[in-house]
Amino acid sequence: MLKSLRPRPASRMALFTRNFFRHPAMLGSVIPSSPFLINDMLAQVDWRRARVLVEYGPGIGNFTEEILKRMSPDATLIAIELNGELAAFLREKIRDPRLHVVQTSAGNVREILARRKLAHTDYIISSLPFTNMPLSVRNHIIKETRQALHADGVFVAYQYSRTLLPYFRSCFSSVQQGFQPLNFPPARIFSCTP
Numbered sequence: 674m675l676k677s678l679r680p681r682p683a684s685r686m687a688l689f690t691r692n693f694f695r696h697p698a699m700l701g702s703v704i705p706s707s708p709f710l711i712n713d714m715l716a717q718v719d720w721r722r723a724r725v726l727v728e729y730g731p732g733i734g735n736f737t738e739e740i741l742k743r744m745s746p747d748a749t750l751i752a753i754e755l756n757g758e759l760a761a762f763l764r765e766k767i768r769d770p771r772l773h774v775v776q777t778s779a780g781n782v783r784e785i786l787a788r789r790k791l792a793h794t795d796y797i798i799s800s801l802p803f804t805n806m807p808l809s810v811r812n813h814i815i816k817e818t819r820q821a822l823h824a825d826g827v828f829v830a831y832q833y834s835r836t837l838l839p840y841f842r843s844c845f846s847s848v849q850q851g852f853q854p855l856n857f858p859p860a861r862i863f864s865c866t867p
């Protein structure tokens with residue numbers, strides 16, 4: 674199902690790093706997430722019940738490919754990427770009928786779901802650098818995220834600090850935490866339910 678025309682890892686990394694130096698606040702990290710962090714984040718998903726998934730900030734697709742490997746054949750993955758070069762890269766390199774790459778801000782998640790006649794999403798997996806964003810943008814994304822989630826849905830996000838924990842707690846009814854030291858920088862994982 675997943676036909677990934679993988680470029681050499683070095684060129685993928687170069688694409689990511691080049692975009693970091695062009696847009697440091699948008700990228701938020703100089704290197705992509707480690708496989709350890711990806712595994713911990715995706716362990717939060719119940720793959721049997723995940724029918725509609727959304728990914729925020731797929732970058733060069735390191736989470737995207739792992740999500741596609743794990744998700745069922747009839748599930749849908751919508752990957753929302755703000756950066757035009759990265760969105761074009763993903764469309765070209767990951768050919769899978771279950772994947773839809775949309776170049777826009779994560780704040781438009783509900784509009785994107787509605788366009789596909791989807792009422793809600795079961796999971797939102799986020800790599801967004803929330804602490805680098807203007808407050809109004811962050812607040813808008815989180816408000817839309819909450820409303821986009823199914824009542825049993827889960828928002829799974831990593832951050833490099835606990836700065837946003839009180840904010841997540843104020844927006845979601847439950848927030849579970851995890852920590853992955855084998856990532857640069859070490860990352861906090863937050864699983865939030867509406």
Ligand SMILES: C[S@@+](CC[C@H](N)C(=O)[O-])C[C@H]1O[C@@H](n2cnc3c(N)ncnc32)[C@H](O)[C@@H]1O
Nearest residue numbers: 699700705706730731732754755756778779800
């Ligand atoms: C830290 S990188 C994560 C890349 C990859 N998922 C990983 O974890 O290695 C953050 C990504 O979020 C994207 N991004 C930043 N703000 C965004 C927004 N408002 N909506 C969608 N994507 C955004 C950036 O372009 C970048 O690809």
